[in-house]
Amino acid sequence: MIKAIDVHTHPSDACTHRRQGEWLEHAERYFKQPQTEITLDQQADLYREREMLAVVLALDEETVTGRPPDSNDELAAAVARNSDVLVGFGSVDPAKGALAVREVHRCVEDLGLRGMKFMPLTQAFFLDDPSVRPVFEACADLSVPVMIHTGTTGIGAGAPGGMGIRLKYGRPIPHLDDLAAEIPQLTIIGAHPGWPWCEEMIAVMWHKANVFMDLSGWAPKYLPESIIQNANTLLKDRVLFGSDFPVFHPDRWMSEFAEADFRDEVRDGILRENAARLLGINLDACVPGSPIPYT
Numbered sequence: 001m002i003k004a005i006d007v008h009t010h011p012s013d014a015c016t017h018r019r020q021g022e023w024l025e026h027a028e029r030y031f032k033q034p035q036t037e038i039t040l041d042q043q044a045d046l047y048r049e050r051e052m053l054a055v056v057l058a059l060d061e062e063t064v065t066g067r068p069p070d071s072n073d074e075l076a077a078a079v080a081r082n083s084d085v086l087v088g089f090g091s092v093d094p095a096k097g098a099l100a101v102r103e104v105h106r107c108v109e110d111l112g113l114r115g116m117k118f119m120p121l122t123q124a125f126f127l128d129d130p131s132v133r134p135v136f137e138a139c140a141d142l143s144v145p146v147m148i149h150t151g152t153t154g155i156g157a158g159a160p161g162g163m164g165i166r167l168k169y170g171r172p173i174p175h176l177d178d179l180a181a182e183i184p185q186l187t188i189i190g191a192h193p194g195w196p197w198c199e200e201m202i203a204v205m206w207h208k209a210n211v212f213m214d215l216s217g218w219a220p221k222y223l224p225e226s227i228i229q230n231a232n233t234l235l236k237d238r239v240l241f242g243s244d245f246p247v248f249h250p251d252r253w254m255s256e257f258a259e260a261d262f263r264d265e266v267r268d269g270i271l272r273e274n275a276a277r278l279l280g281i282n283l284d285a286c287v288p289g290s291p292i293p294y295t
Contacts, residue, residue: 001051001283001286002051002052002053002272002283002286003050003051003052003271003272004050004051004052004053004241004250004254004271004272005052005053005054005055005087005240005241005271005272005275005276005279005281006047006052006053006054006055006241006242006243006245006250007055007147007189007214007216007240007241007242007275007279008055008057008147008191008214008216008217008242008243008244008245009043009054009055009056009057009242009243009244009245009246010056010057010059010244010245010246010247011040011043011056011057011058011070011075012036012037012038012043012245012246036246036249038246040056040075040078040082040086041078041081041082043056043086043245044078044081044082044085044086046250047085047086047250048082048084048085050250050251051288052085052250053085053086053087053281053292054085054086054087054245055086055087055088055089055114055115055147055242055275055279056075056078056079056086056087056088056089057089057091057117057147058070058071058072058075058088058089058090058091058117059091059117059119059122060091060092060093060096060123061093061119061122061123062093062096063093063095063096063123064095064122064123064124065122069091069093070091072090072091072103072106072107072111072113073111075088075090075113076088076090076107076111076112076113079112079113080112083291083292084288084289084290084291084292085292087114087115087279087281087292088111088112088113088114089113089114089115089116089117089147090103090104090107090108090111090113090115090116090117091116091117091118091119092104092107092116092135093123094118094123094125094131094132094135095123095124095125097131097134098134100135101134101135101138104116104135104138104139104142105138105142108142108144109142113144114144114145114279114280114294115139115144115145115146115147115189115279116139116144116145116146116147117146117147117148118146118147118148118149119148119149120148120149120169120170120175121149121153121155121165121166121167121169121170122153122155122165123169124166124169125169126169126175127148127175127176127178127179128174128175128178128179128182133182133183136179136183136186137183137186139186140183140185140186144187145187145188145189145212145278145279146186146187146188146189147189147191147214148176148188148189148190148191149170149191149192150170150171150172150176150190150191150192150193150194150197150201151167151170151192151193151194151195151196151197151198151201152167152170152195152196153165153167153170154217154247170194170197171197171200172190172194172197172200172201172203172204173197173200173203173204176188176190176201176204176211177200177204177207177208180204180208180210180211181208184208184210185210186210187210187212187278188208188210188211188212189212189213189214189240189278190204190205190211190212190213190214191214191216191217191242192214192215192216192217192218192244193213193215193218193223193224193227194213195218195224198224198226198227199226201213202226202227202230202235205230205235205238206234206235211238212238212239212240212274212278213227213235213238213239213240214239214240214241214242215227215231215239215240215241215242215270216242216243216244216248217242217244217247217248219248219252219253219256220253220256220257220259220260221256221259221260223260227239228260228261228262231262231266231270232261232262232263232266236266236269236270237269237274238274239266239269239270239274240270240274240275240278241253241257241270241271241272241275257270257271279294280294280295281293281294281295282294282295
């Protein structure tokens, strides 16, 4: 049986670490731990051993940072090699305009990726900017969810000027709220609880049924009380387990989740059922070693 679906993990191989450069160094200082260097095949084994599925997220922030993007092709190839455990989300840089729209279509139609990841803070754009709307419309037309970073970030944290990253791009209201309103057929996963705007993120979820939240990037014992309260009640069907691996190891996250104040009746939904419904995964048909069955 699949015990959990981790909807928020990152590649952490040697190539990714070289590309991140000094950003990685600051992240390690911020989180007070080294970031594990691991291949995607090894990452798949880690989750396979724990009877979990893992969503792996690519990232393209080339226009602003000059860093080469994660390869959607390499991610798709790793997912194909590990189709029993990995789910791939591609990424495009919205600043690339029509090229980004075409890449969304290629990711989904040719590479078989199941969603798209966006990082407004490092990509330096507002979600409600009309210039990027065609990218999100393409995702909606293809019926794939988008994962969007909300709130602050450990990237650049503690560096002078935060390494140039502006937190305003991560605020849920008005930007994520506007996007959810303007493209209601678009399924949006707000990555992380949106701190310091947790209440704004909750308000958007209350109001917009097409918005979900993952709990990644937080040790469960430190989650804000309002997040746990709403995960236990009104938003229990739209809160998802995410670790932010390699920032948090799934073993630590699961151990602390077991001790946190979540009601027993919502735990399975958070750990796997909500994500399975969102991603179209048939949990009852999952067989160890066989490709993930999608509905």
